[in-house]
Amino acid sequence: MYCNVCIAAFRDRADGFLEFGTQISIAHHKTFQSLKASSAVGCVICHYLWRDLVVDASFSEWVESRIKTELDQTPVCTKIDSHDPESAESELSNYATNILLFKADEGDEKLDVKVKLNYIPRNTEPNVASNYGIFFLDPVSDKTSKYRVSGDCTWSESSIQKAKVWMEDCINNHKACGKPDTGNWAPTRVLDLYSYGGGDGNIQLVIPAEECKDALGPYAALSYIWGGQQSIRLSSDTIASFRQGISGTLLPKTFREAIQVCQHFSIRYLWIDALCILQDSHEDWLSEAAKMDKVYAHSHLTIAAAASHNPADGLFRHRDPVFVSPADNPIAVDITGVYEYWSDDEVFRDQGSSHGQQKLAMFYAVPKDDGILRSPLTQRGWCLQERLLSPRLLGFGQDQIYWECTQTSAVETGCPARTWPKTATPDLKARFRNPGDGSFLEMEDQGKRDPYLLWGEIVEMYCRTRLTKQTDRLVALSGLVKAYSTYINDIYVGGMWKRSLESELMWFKEHGIGEAASSTDYICPSFLWASASLPCNLGIEPRVKPRYPLLFDVVDLQLVYATKDATGGVTGGHMDVRGTVVEVRLSAGTYKGWDAIDLMDRAGRPIQAPTEKNHVYFFYPDRMLTVGAGEENARPFYLLLGGEFFEYYDDDPAAPGERSGAKAARQANRHCSWILLEAVENQRGVYRRLGMLHTTQGFWEKDGEEIDSSWHVVHLSSLGDEVPNRGREGDKYIIRIV
Template sequence: MLDPSSSGDPYIALSYRWGPSPRLLLLSSSMDEFLLGKPIEDLPRTFQDLAVIARKFCIQYIWIDALCILQDSKEDWHIQALTMRQVYSHAAFTVAASASTDEDGGLFRRRDPSSVFPSIVRLPSCTSPITNTFRIFERDYWDRNILAGPLHKRGWVFQERHLSPRVLYFTATQIFWECFEEAKCESFPKEIPFHFSDKNLSTLWDFAEAKGVLPRNHSDNESVMPMAVYSVWRDLAKQYSHCSLTKASDKFPAFAGIAKLFQEITGDVYVAGLWQSRFLEGLDWRVTEPVSKASSEYRAPSWSWASVDGPFRPLLPGAIFEHLVELMTVTVQPDGLDPTGCIGYLTLRGSLFRARLKSELQDGYWEVEVHPGGQLGAGSKPFEVQIQFWLDYQGIDIHYGKILYFLPLNSTLKEVQFEMVAEVVFLVLNPLGKGDHLQLTCSRIGHFIITQRRTLKHFGFQEQEDGLMVLSLGQEYSTVLIK
């Protein structure tokens, strides 16, 4: 299909939730029928309502994914999925069917207009004869009306909202408006109180303006993504992880438009959900409430947050911080036509510890026998420690006698109750096949954190003058290949 942004004519894009059995789709067999024309009254209710809005704004074209992408062609789907960045960013505005669970739910609702406005309470003043007027509304007004609706839990909608310069939301009670700078609604036509839109990408635009570029492809791979820009990316990825997808394989494609936006502006290289210039920072993502994998099919390397389902927390380095691994190589190759979804291999150099699980305690704690240097032998004196594991997903088999490997990832100082506390993050690695501790092939299955200095000293850490815990000199290092 043609890229709608290439014609220069204004168009409206639709953001809506598909039903379980869509009754009208563009298929190879129905292409000729669509080209001959189809009465608007034969379309699903939401599509019909969108035509009413287009007429109201005197806009001739609309973009609806079910009617603009061949739904029985994987090749066309992959090609069109890569254009979502252009489709939504170049639309005059996007209409969001926020209150509908499927394409027949429609946009318009019957309602009592007076019920839309905030309640007004008038109370006498204690100090003057003037009566004070107060408006009562919920502080999370936006979340209750928009984000809590059925549409915005859908993974594909996330980038549709954030890429669109303007969004018109049709909720169950009123119309909302959002652009990159403001958010308004019928109840609050000037601005919604106490609401700061996470759609505000001013940090990204400011960076583009400072570089003197507009969003476009360019090469500047040697520069490091500014921490302020990386922080925006981190927040978006974190929010996206709370969304659901019908197909687990859509994890990369449904976020590809946002990735392309950052890639075009920063010139950085996108690597399976991480960025080349901030790769080591990107490895520090944590799952605290693991869920089962939606599919057993390979989707992403285990070191990428895209390999897990459910919410995760990507962490930012603190003011006093040190990486404890060295990036040797990272290799990714596209999975099919989509360059954002890939098979990847990562090689790190770091201090590796071999561990044998002994007894399970409670709340995720295990008694663990740890061997410094990652090997079992007379030259290494093992020690026992209690560790609370945070696994990346449910269903991981850990049991008595199982051998795992621990890889210190980073060390930082954090203020906890007005006291600086040293924190070291370890990756939990599951060995794949037989391997030498000096050259191990494994997959990531979780993480854990140690803050007790005494325990860290068992692992070969020592305290610096600033309080940061770092690995002692002379520590043995290994090469770790993570799939």
């Protein structure tokens, strides 16, 4: 069913709307009280939005506090005047939620809907607000909506059969996935489920190299969240008894239910890190962590406890099929003003301005299950390599099961599933696991794909996850690195690759997510992206052939590794670079994320253009940086010129003073990227990275020469004062970054 608020908003746009080019923003719930009430009575749309909000404990607390605020002072929401865009945009922000209605992706015959929050908690990633309540509207045909589930549990008979269909289809028909491993490799230790029977049976820890004369046979791996101290774990004290047998009654719920899944697929062996790695031996942990790529890559199936916060939560969830499936009845939607761009579908053809006559069409509101993206497990740092390395993964979400293999992704309802972030390459897993014939570099030369950009995607996704131990930032990628290194003919250096090193060193952090962004604990050298606290929004673009010239080069790089494994943690090191370095001062303030900033020279004079419109300095700090009011003229900072490119506006009119008939001058912008540094005390020429600075400088240009100096911003590299260095070659310095 649908609530009256949703019906009125979709059908009549009752409280008004605003047109944004290809999308319509419609006023929805005025308060969170109203949203909560609609969810309680069973509105499909509001139920999904409310559930998404309260799944996260911090959001649940925040939403309830918003409701208390509303009880004291109800927001003033007036009807939106769509003829006054400026006023309408302001009025829309007074509503607790808005509906964004727009045409679906290219080649799709549907509409997309986002129920957008207008308020979000502090320290929340800005994009989070637009990631809730995502639906598509499926046009009504002669048949009812096909997106259905049955059974009141995520491991009901219908769920089991769906999982078996996915598995059989993958094994029998998916060339990209390959046949299951037949036992050429086995983990150091696995759990033998042969004698388990029911919940009170025993499992046994076995060491294949010692106990299996033949190949081990298929095994499954469990991906889950530890969530604190384990109730049962392998140690030097328990290994002997575990080899004799472990009673099923001692196992937490997630482990027991993972065994049930294995039994349904006739998989005899199961790998669980807590029971297969000595938890009191750092040496064993390091040894087994180095094999993580093989553990998941050779597994027959990875079982993912996606909705669980700890092993006691279990895999299986009770559910109401009514709320997992679309509503039985369609909803009327006013599609006027939803522009046609890609499809000839009759529903959308020739739609004009939304100020015209109302045009209604009937749709089923189908939830886009992107709960996988926000599931507790997917937000865990270690999970990314487990997902990418596993040939087949069966995930247990809050409302339904889902499937990932190299060739396909699916959810139980059959709805289009968002299993990877929108920014990710659609075939990310396939690209990672099956690069094709020949090396990545050969394919790059053929223009087929760029392995370095793919690595950048992986790093950006990884940096949005969380780690219990920040020291694991590079260790939790070690398995991916080992797999990747078999495809790419390059040397791995602390999260980066040598051939694209200079471009990767230009990484920047837009902002952190939560309090971890302010951490100052030393993890690794400051020039590595792994020095940034997770989670964060990191930007990195690895390229062997950069899009624009890079104006520095690395002359020496030394890293100190935590172990002999160079794909693991880095505990120290330095990098010597050659480039243009200038000394500046920063305006006083506290910088937490992307922000505009003022720069001064050594004497404290502003470095800026004659007009305010003609200079922009943007700062991306790696961590929170405070410049005190008394420090802005006394505390030196340094800028290493990273890269430079020019943007020209050929159609701009001639600059003032150009005579008629002469070749017109053109306006241009000079964009520069700088690495912001501070000097390390008592070590001449040694610096520590603090972030990235982007400068834009406008000028007029004719025949390659800058004209009209009133438009020219002083180029930072012309400041010219000598800076502490370890050597000099012409106008470039050699400095060390630690």
